[in-house]
Amino acid sequence: MKLAYIVSMLFSLSAFAGTEIKLNSGTINTKNREVLVQQNELNQKTEWLIQFKSPITEKLKQDLSRQGIVVFSYIPEDALLVRASAESALKLQGQVDVQAVVAFEPYMKLSPTLGRVSAATSAARETFIVSVFDQSERSIIENTIRKISKDILVQSSAARNIVVTTERRHLLAMAAVDGVEHIQAFVQVQPLHVILEETQEPPTQQPPQQEPKAPAGDYTDLNGYETGTKVMNFDVAWAAGLTGLGQIVGMGDTGLDSGNAGAIHTDFMGAVKSGYAVGMFGRSWADPMGHGTHVAGSVLGRGTASGGKLKGGAYEATMVVQGMWSPILNNLSVPSNLANMFTQAYNDGARLHTNSWGAAANFGAYEKMAATVDEVMFAKEDYLILFAAGNSGVDKNRDGRIDPNSIGTPGTAKNALTVGASENLLDVGGIQVPAGKLKSGPENWPVDPIASGKISDNVDGIAMFSSRGPTNDGRIKPDIVAPGTNILSVRSQEKTAVDMWGKYNDDYVYAGGTSMACPLTAASAAITRQMLIEKLGYTNPSAALLKAYLLHTATDMYPGQYGEVGASRGQEILTKRPNNDQGYGRVNVAQIVSLGQNGARLLADSRGVATGETETATMTISEAGHLVVNLVWTDAPGSANASKALVNDLDLEVVLPNGTVLAVNDQLNNHAFVQGETPAGEIQIRVKGINVPMGKSGKQPFALVASVQPR
Structure with missing residues (x-):
């Protein structure tokens, strides 16, 4: 198999003449747009x-820079959010390749999750995050915001963010401050384990149900499924x-056991490379709650206390604890x-970072935390950051299927590997009742088939x-998903640690949530x-290649646990x-x-394609089979003000030996997937640069994973 590099123009440059600017605040039609710059605005x-009427290239951005214009971000379609004097803006609108110049108005900076500011809500006092374009200007902007009103209380100010508490009526005034990029509601994040409680039902005349068995706690009753690693087939690795x-795996969480690498739970002896306290006013990386210890155990717990029976998926890795x-x-x-x-974990050698926390609010929104994750990964191409998807799955419309759109930030980040929870296989220990029998069951999972099903x-x-x-x-x-129900892992020895879904013994505890699925996936990464590195000769594989490899090899769970019964009867997938x-x-x-x-x-870990370029990989197979191809790229960070997060758009096209073409371009995701039956012969896999406005030296790097399973 070989990778060939072919450069060709895919389309005429005029094909990019966008006539809409797509913001969260609404779409601006620029077909006949004119910008009127007042004389008194000049030089401000x-x-x-x-x-622009043509593709945004590196040369174009360099030309803007020479004119003193600072480029901040890309806005679909074919637009840049920039800083320029009004005089420069006036000159730009007269250029032949410029479609329109539109003032970046205060209302465009407000997250749609804020809702409308009405007379009825204007006096409501809330906490907001005000993001600025340039960190060096934060203090000046902060002082300007303070002067708007005595009602504005600055809670904290660091990096590019200012956290303020004030009445909603001041939102537009704060957004009008020069240098403010975006304003969104402050959301509290939380560890993403699920707090589930069983109902205490009164006695009935029904025959008594058999009580769930209690775990022995002495390791004699273990069947290998407790940690979740058996479902994932870690034993093969x-x-x-x-x-x-x-x-080396980084972990941001509630901490790890004692916070002392020399006096730590025996399952983590020799496992900690470094540890830091990064929480607000935190002085130790100890785990007073227990969540982070459980998470770390799933990644790399040595299993010492259990005689090797309860160990993490990558039990010889090491960890940077935050x-x-x-x-x-x-x-x-x-x-x-x-x-x-x-960056702290990266500098200590971590090339994977697992995060089992997030916000259960503003579902589906691409806001500043998600954009920050994308920004870090775009800058550090060999750094795969994982996030738990969240535990907000509910069936509020009572149709027997879990409702859509419940992913919380930062799990909405494009580049992150966002992990959902599948079921483990365990009938002893933890929580062993049907979903409808849980205290929250009648509200969240009220009807069958969900209500009557156990969770593992x-x-x-x-x-x-x-x-x-x-x-x-x-x-x-x-x-992707991984087991996240009734997972048995290490229990923090701190006195205040909670027992989550129940103790197995003093060393191990059950828990559930996408919090548990994420570290198991980090272990697989x-x-x-x-x-x-060791078997296939990649010295420093990119995060895109790791992600593509994991997606490629995942098991399709269609149609889910209830079978092909149809949506009306609760078919899960x-x-x-x-x-x-x-x-x-x-x-x-x-x-x-x-x-x-x-x-x-x-496998291909490519330096990428520019707009209008095609890179072609070829593979020759000796017998017919089922072809699967995954394309993944670590995209440039999107703007929190844009209605679409994707920046650099690539196409995937596969030409089979018989000439059949399989192609995909959804213009939304920074990954693509094709599969189909193929005869023997040469397969061509083409990656096309459809629009790469914010590449690296004009190109968007990408990774390909393709394989054929014989019939």
Whole structure:
């Protein structure tokens, strides 16, 4: 198999003449738009939306820079959000290749999640995040905002964010301050384990149900499914010598056990590379709550206390621990500079970072935290950041299917690997009642088939609480799923640690949530990275390649645990992968290892394509089979003010040996997928640069994974 580089123009440059600027605040029609600049505005520094009639290239941006114009971000379609004097803006609108120059008005900076500011709500006092374009201007902007009203209280100010508490009536005035990029509501994040309680039902005349068995706690009753690793087939990787050795995983969470690497739970002895307190007023990376310890155990717990029976998926990896616990809030808190947290772990060698926290609000929105994750990953191409999808899956419309659109930030980030929860297989320990018998069951999961199903009885099922997509701009989320119900992992030895879904013994505790699925997926990513380096010769695989590999090898769970019964009878997953219930499916470590040994496969970690370019990979197969191709790219961060997060748009096109063409371009996702039956012969896989306005040196890097399974 070989990778060939072909450059060709795919279309005429005039094909890009956009006539709409798509903002969250509404779509601006620029077909006959004129911008009138008042004389008294000349020489004032301000922000503008400049839309072009041709593709946005590196040369174009360099030309703007030479004119003293600062480019901030891309706005669909074919527009840039820039800073320029009104005089420069006036000159631009007269240029032949400029479609329109539009003033960046205050209302355009308000997140749609804020809702309308009406007379009835104007006096409501809330907390908001005011984001600025340039960190160096934050203090000046903060002082300007303070002067608007004595009612405005600045809670904190760091990096590019100012957190303020004020009445809603001041929103537009704050947005009008020069240098303000975006304003959104402040949302509290939380650890993404699920708090579930069983109902205490009064006695009835019905025959008594058999009480669930209690775990023995002495390891004699273990069947191997408790940790979730058996469902994911980690044993295949371990047998192949893939245990995470040499891989460093960062973790942002409530902390890890004692917060002392020299005096820590025996399952983590030798596992901690470094530890930091990053929570508000935090002084230790200890885990007073227990969530982070459970998460870390799923990634790389050594299993020492259990005699090797209860260990994490990558049990020989090491970890950079970042304790996000705030003793002031008595809860997890996000650092004021989230990018610094990720960079801190990266500088300590982490190339994977697992995050089992997020906001259960503003579902589907692409806001500043999500954009920050994308920004970090775009800058650090070999850094895969994982986020739990959230536990807001409910059936409020009572149709027997989980409702869509419940992914919380930062899980809405394009580049992050966002993980939903599938079911583990366990009938002893943890929570062992039907969903409808839970205290929250009648409200959240009131009807069959969900209500009568237990939560760890079918590995082909999605956990009923697992958040579903799509995002508000239509992107597929979650990306993948892994077991997240009744997962047994390490219990923090701190006295205040909670027992979540119940103790097994003093060393281990049950828990559930996408919080539990995410670290198991991080462990599989560590195994994948180790294999790519040690077995396949990739010195430093990109995050895009890791993500593509995991998506490619996942198991399609269609139609889910209730079978092909139809939507009206509660069919869980209505279409083959990818979809907004399972993403690309359940992580399958056996397939990860098998693909690495399969000769009929192609992996490409490319430096990328520019607008109008095509890169072609070819693979020749000796017998017919089923072809699967995944394309993934780590996209430039989108603007929180845009109605679409995707910036750089690539197409995937596959030409089979018989001339059949399989193609996809949805103009929304930064991944693409095709599959189909192929005869023997040469297969051409083409990646086309449809529009790359914010590439790296004009190009968008990407990764390809393709394989053929014989019939």
